[in-house]
Amino acid sequence: MPDTASRPGMLVQEADRFSAEGDWTLPHYARLSAVAAKARAAEEIALDRLGALDTSGASVLVDLLGADRVQEIDRWAPALPPERRSMLKAVAKAREASPPPTEPRALPILGALAELGRRVEALGRQQLQLAGFIGLTLTSLLANLPRPWRWRITALVAHIQQTGLNAIPIVALLTFLVGAVVAFLGATVLRDFGATIYTVNLVTYSFLREFGVLLAAILLAGRTASAFTAQIGAMKANEELDALRAQGLSPMELLVLPRVLAMMISLPILTLVGMLSGMLGGALVCALALDISTTQFLAILQREIPLRHFLLGIGKAPVFAFIIAVIGCLEGFKAKASAQSVGEHTTSSVVQSIFMVILLDALAAMFFMEMGW
Structure with a gap:
């Protein structure tokens, strides 16, 4: 495997597939999240030239590959080191166990009370200005x-x-x-x-x-x-x-x-x-x-x-x-x-x-x- 220790993580398109190269680590997370969108429709992503990898980079790869495909990584990426395959499986399992958070549903009465409070506060400021x-x-x-x-x-x-x-x-x-x-x-x-x-x-x-x-x-x-x-x-x-x-x-x-x-x-x-x-x-x-x-x-x-x-x-x-x-x-x-x-x-x-x-x-x-x- 070529030395990619000093290279930031990237996706390189090769014919009908993408190849993950460089370091997929926390310092490059914002850049990886921004460039990963172009590989959403790719049928295959090669991992054989992957550099350093941590859980932040693994989460981006899980989003790209899908949890089901990651669980079958032993079959389609046998050359990937076992510890990296284990990391990707663990991240995929954790992502399935914790669905994305949803905003709590606000009760209508709370919104009405908040609006009433804002109006009362505005009225108080108005009366102070008048005084x-x-x-x-x-x-x-x-x-x-x-x-x-x-x-x-x-x-x-x-x-x-x-x-x-x-x-x-x-x-x-x-x-x-x-x-x-x-x-x-x-x-x-x-x-x-x-x-x-x-x-x-x-x-x-x-x-x-x-x-x-x-x-x-x-x-x-x-x-x-x-x-x-x-x-x-x-x-x-x-x-x-x-x-x-x-x-x-x-x-x-x-x-x-x-x-x-x-x-x-x-x-x-x-x-x-x-x-x-x-x-x-x-x-x-x-x-x-x-x-x-x-x-x-x-x-x-x-x-x-x-x-x-x-x-x-x-x-x-x-x-x-x-x-x-x-x-x-x-x-x-x-x-x-x-x-x-x-x-x-x-x-x-x-x-x-x-x-x-x-x-x-x-x-x-x-x-x-x-x-x-």
């Missing part, structure tokens, strides 16, 4: 309040018009229709008890405490928070934020504070409009369907509805406005320089704003109930 941005906004606001020469009055007025005045028609129409629906439902239920007169209390309580501020906040979350995110996200995509910082200007002072203050001024106004429009819709239904005149409606409102309900409802408006504006601005800053990212964060700002508004309203309702207000 940090709220702190940054409050710090910037407190730093600018004692410096009137740094106030952006023009931007503030423009955003009040955009977020408040331009939204009055849609808020008034929506709350008017919801007020009419609440009155219809209340009359339908209370008629069975002969208590249709309490429809007035139902409408006024619901709009003074909840519906007035909640509907206005949800409308602004969809209408204005998305606009804030899209505007700031587009500025970031166009590198306008970098240009502001390069000029020594603060994006918080120029972009965030005017929007936050405008929302905190606009939402209480829209809340008042929503309260009045909702009660007007309820009064119209009471007058047309329940024979409760507008004069009687106003008399019940003045006599039986305490002022604290109005104060509780209007007091939630600045808090909701602050949260909506901060979320809209934060998502704009988080957007990347692509149209897809701006769209994704715009959607995220609307969803987050509505979620936070409803969550805070529920917490406020439980707190007021425990306090007896």
Whole structure:
């Protein structure tokens, strides 16, 4: 047998067969695995010029020859040393005894739990970012309040018009229709008890405490928070934020504070409009369907509805406005320089704003109930 001690293992094609030559050992395993594929269809592989051999090389040969053919190696390769034939048989037997491992089948419930965990973790990170941005906004606001020469009055007025005045028609129409629906439902239920007169209390309580501020906040979350995110996200995509910082200007002072203050001024106004429009819709239904005149409606409102309900409802408006504006601005800053990212964060700002508004309203309702207000 020729000396092949220094030669790496290889397959050499000779007519209609292959010949295994050189060292089939661990240092050459990666190369042997790569070149062995071309001998898959070979009818015969000669082993008479095989150099050094260990179990790693033997495993490649077993894959090429097949376990059944290796078990008959004494018949077709009698010139191969007995110890090598024994090694090949042992490797073939071990490969048959241990089939290739299969990936464990994952239970669907485990995948669902893993996805739930990822979503909860993402929500936690999101809330931490929101808390940090709220702190940054409050710090910037407190730093600018004692410096009137740094106030952006023009931007503030423009955003009040955009977020408040331009939204009055849609808020008034929506709350008017919801007020009419609440009155219809209340009359339908209370008629069975002969208590249709309490429809007035139902409408006024619901709009003074909840519906007035909640509907206005949800409308602004969809209408204005998305606009804030899209505007700031587009500025970031166009590198306008970098240009502001390069000029020594603060994006918080120029972009965030005017929007936050405008929302905190606009939402209480829209809340008042929503309260009045909702009660007007309820009064119209009471007058047309329940024979409760507008004069009687106003008399019940003045006599039986305490002022604290109005104060509780209007007091939630600045808090909701602050949260909506901060979320809209934060998502704009988080957007990347692509149209897809701006769209994704715009959607995220609307969803987050509505979620936070409803969550805070529920917490406020439980707190007021425990306090007896």
